[in-house]
Amino acid sequence: MVFMGIDIGSTTSKGVLMNEEQAILAQHLVHAGIGTSGPAAVKRELLAAAGLQDEDIDYTVVTGYGRRTYAEADSQVSELSCHAKGSAFLFPDVRMVIDIGGQDAKVICLDSHGRMTDFVMNDKCAAGTGRFLEVMAGILQMDVSELEQEAAKATQTLRISSTCTVFAESEVISQLAAGAEIPALVKGICGSVASRTAGLVRRMGVEEKVCMSGGVANNGAVRRAMEEELGTEILYSPLAQFAGALGAALYAMEKAGKEKEHE
Amino acid sequence: MSEEVRKPRPAPDPASAKYKLNMIAKQAYDDVAEAKKRGELIGWCASNFPVEIPETLGLHVCYPENQAAGIAARGGGERMCSIAEGMGYSNDICAYARISLAYASGAEAEEQPMPLPDYVLCCSNICSCMIKWYENLSRELQIPMIMIDIPFNPDYEVSDAETAYIRNQFLDAIAQLEKITGKKWSWDRYQEVMEISGRTSRAWLAATAMARYVPSPFNGFDLLNHMAVMVTARGKPEAAEAMETLLKEYEENHNKGISTYRGEEQHRIMFEGIACWPWLRVTSRGLRDRGINMVTTIYADAFGFIYEDFDGMCRAYAKVPNAINLEYARDKRIRLCQDNHVEGLLVHTNRSCKLWSGFMNEMSRQIGAACEIPVVSFDGDQADPRNFSEAQYDTRVQGLTEIMQSRKEA
Numbered sequence: 001m002v003f004m005g006i007d008i009g010s011t012t013s014k015g016v017l018m019n020e021e022q023a024i025l026a027q028h029l030v031h032a033g034i035g036t037s038g039p040a041a042v043k044r045e046l047l048a049a050a051g052l053q054d055e056d057i058d059y060t061v062v063t064g065y066g067r068r069t070y071a072e073a074d075s076q077v078s079e080l081s082c083h084a085k086g087s088a089f090l091f092p093d094v095r096m097v098i099d100i101g102g103q104d105a106k107v108i109c110l111d112s113h114g115r116m117t118d119f120v121m122n123d124k125c126a127a128g129t130g131r132f133l134e135v136m137a138g139i140l141q142m143d144v145s146e147l148e149q150e151a152a153k154a155t156q157t158l159r160i161s162s163t164c165t166v167f168a169e170s171e172v173i174s175q176l177a178a179g180a181e182i183p184a185l186v187k188g189i190c191g192s193v194a195s196r197t198a199g200l201v202r203r204m205g206v207e208e209k210v211c212m213s214g215g216v217a218n219n220g221a222v223r224r225a226m227e228e229e230l231g232t233e234i235l236y237s238p239l240a241q242f243a244g245a246l247g248a249a250l251y252a253m254e255k256a257g258k259e260k261e262h263e
Numbered sequence: 264m265s266e267e268v269r270k271p272r273p274a275p276d277p278a279s280a281k282y283k284l285n286m287i288a289k290q291a292y293d294d295v296a297e298a299k300k301r302g303e304l305i306g307w308c309a310s311n312f313p314v315e316i317p318e319t320l321g322l323h324v325c326y327p328e329n330q331a332a333g334i335a336a337r338g339g340g341e342r343m344c345s346i347a348e349g350m351g352y353s354n355d356i357c358a359y360a361r362i363s364l365a366y367a368s369g370a371e372a373e374e375q376p377m378p379l380p381d382y383v384l385c386c387s388n389i390c391s392c393m394i395k396w397y398e399n400l401s402r403e404l405q406i407p408m409i410m411i412d413i414p415f416n417p418d419y420e421v422s423d424a425e426t427a428y429i430r431n432q433f434l435d436a437i438a439q440l441e442k443i444t445g446k447k448w449s450w451d452r453y454q455e456v457m458e459i460s461g462r463t464s465r466a467w468l469a470a471t472a473m474a475r476y477v478p479s480p481f482n483g484f485d486l487l488n489h490m491a492v493m494v495t496a497r498g499k500p501e502a503a504e505a506m507e508t509l510l511k512e513y514e515e516n517h518n519k520g521i522s523t524y525r526g527e528e529q530h531r532i533m534f535e536g537i538a539c540w541p542w543l544r545v546t547s548r549g550l551r552d553r554g555i556n557m558v559t560t561i562y563a564d565a566f567g568f569i570y571e572d573f574d575g576m577c578r579a580y581a582k583v584p585n586a587i588n589l590e591y592a593r594d595k596r597i598r599l600c601q602d603n604h605v606e607g608l609l610v611h612t613n614r615s616c617k618l619w620s621g622f623m624n625e626m627s628r629q630i631g632a633a634c635e636i637p638v639v640s641f642d643g644d645q646a647d648p649r650n651f652s653e654a655q656y657d658t659r660v661q662g663l664t665e666i667m668q669s670r671k672e673a
């Protein structure tokens with residue numbers, strides 16, 4: 001049997017195909033999210049990579065910001081539960097997931113069965129999310145994926161004190177005008193995302209083990225800043241950005257099983 | 264466009280509590296408008312000002328907070344807030360204040376008109392923003408203001424000294440109002456008003472306590488509508504009668520196993536904070552679609568004013584939700600959660616109201632820990648529609664539902 005999990009975010013769409021042994025058959029990410037052809041492209045690529053047809057998929061669960069408008073799924077689950085489940089799949093001992101996506105940041109607590117027991121999310125402000133990093137990378141004429149390497153060259157950190165994205169933008173511009181070293185500035189920008197989200201984590205109380213999921217998890221500079229802020233190791237998997245889609249695929253398997261029991 | 268075919272609504276039953284309560288709320292505005300036309304002096308009154316005073320004196324007053332909520336619920340919040348911002352008010356201040364100040368300056372609000380005041384009645388037991396709001400009303404309209412100071416209470420009880428401090432101000436307010444309006448205070452009439460207010464309050468408390476039954480005989484969103492009568496008219500005999508009808512209906516619902524909550528009640532939550540009036544339908548549908556009944560709110564407890572004498576009334580006004588400390592406020596909510604078998608807490612982080620939001624993180628964390636229930640918050644605003652995101656609300660309510668569901672399955 002084949003199960004599909006699809007995670008439609010604000011800036012990207014991610015998908016995972018899984019079989020009943022929980023083996024990942026294919027995964028794919030497209031840089032186009034809700035309201036675009038991204039989700040369809042993800043599905044097409046997944047099927048091609050696994051050498052399967054549409055009708056081979058037994059059950060689909062959709063999650064993410066675009067979950068309510070994706071008509072092809074059998075059911076939808078919130079990204080909170082999906083990130084919890086996907087992260088527990090990647091790290092069975094994990095008790096806390098920090099997920100920083102394009103538009104929001106969430107901290108999710110899990111029990112020993114990988115079930116979500118509690119969560120907090122950022123307020124309506126975009127500070128501390130992927131969008132913040134995108135805006136900052138834009139000013140520095142870089143791609144978000146280059147930030148980590150740039151920060152690694154830093155010999156010091158230039159702190160960004162504004163949490164507001166718009167204020168931070170002018171702060172960065174004036175630092176640049178004053179001749180600031182770019183790596184130090186980039187390190188400060190990554191640190192600012194970490195410290196903003198660390199506030200959310202502290203509201204819940206750090207519960208080891210902690211992992212990061214979502215696109216921003218791929219940025220090692222943010223992960224290291226988070227480790228310093230929280231004084232704990234942050235687990236990371238290269239599949240971090242797929243945690244939501246993975247969780248959705250696992251839910252698809254569970255739900256298909258339950259439906260079978262009913263028949 | 265929705266394809267849903269709406270069934271014609273049956274005509275409201277004039278004997279029903281809903282009809283009676285709606286009529287009382289509407290009548291309150293009509294009465295003030297007529298009094299104004301007759302040339303009587305009318306007032307604007309803060310919701311936690313002792314309404315027993317104008318009621319005993321036979322004065323006609325209306326309630327700007329209630330008006331602002333009505334305007335916001337009918338879609339006028341953004342327009343009125345923008346007018347106030349154009350007058351120089353920051354969009355950080357309370358949207359009720361912005362709407363009211365815009366209205367007082369002459370902006371029209373067909374959604375809920377009311378006559379301009381000849382005096383204003385305010386009380387500091389609500390918040391400091393309201394003090395400035397009423398001061399501005401008084402200055403701009405050049406009318407007298409009666410301001411009663413009821414300090415924030417750090418204790419669970421109200422001390423004798425504080426009671427005396429409040430009593431003297433209440434007596435002074437009565438004297439000032441006699442002078443302004445020419446009406447006379449009667450202790451016999453006060454006794455009557457107090458008794459009626461007690462009757463109304465007892466029926467309200469008993470009706471809201473019917474949520475202890477599973478399933479609850481009512482949808483908690485009903486309370487948000489009916490509480491307007493508790494705030495503005497609890498000293499009137501028709502209010503007591505309508506609340507008693509409400510209680511009777513809820514008892515009957517329980518006996519018949521029915522509810523005003525449509526659908527199967529799968530989860531029970533407490534809603535914390537003022538309603539998101541501009542998004543009332545969206546917020547209630549987000550719960551109903553997931554089988555969630557909001558069975559209780561602090562309002563269920565807050566407007567039950569039961570006291571025996573004038574000093575008791577002074578103490579009651581020092582115990583309104585906005586004037587009490589975190590621990591006392593928390594304990595009241597914990598009791599509501601426990602009595603009503605609440606499984607989750609949904610907190611409205613109200614961008615308008617620093618008072619209702621400032622201590623909410625910590626208080627709700629403590630409630631969650633004490634009752635072992637999940638706590639989820641969302642951003643919104645009681646009257647400015649620009650501070651709410653439907654997608655954000657939806658994800659958080661879904662997350663809350665999934666936690667409640669998985670706890671049941673575990």
Ligand code: SF4
Nearest residue numbers: 357390392393616618
């Ligand atoms: S809503 Fe909040 S800020 Fe506005 S008047 Fe009421 S207590 Fe004050």
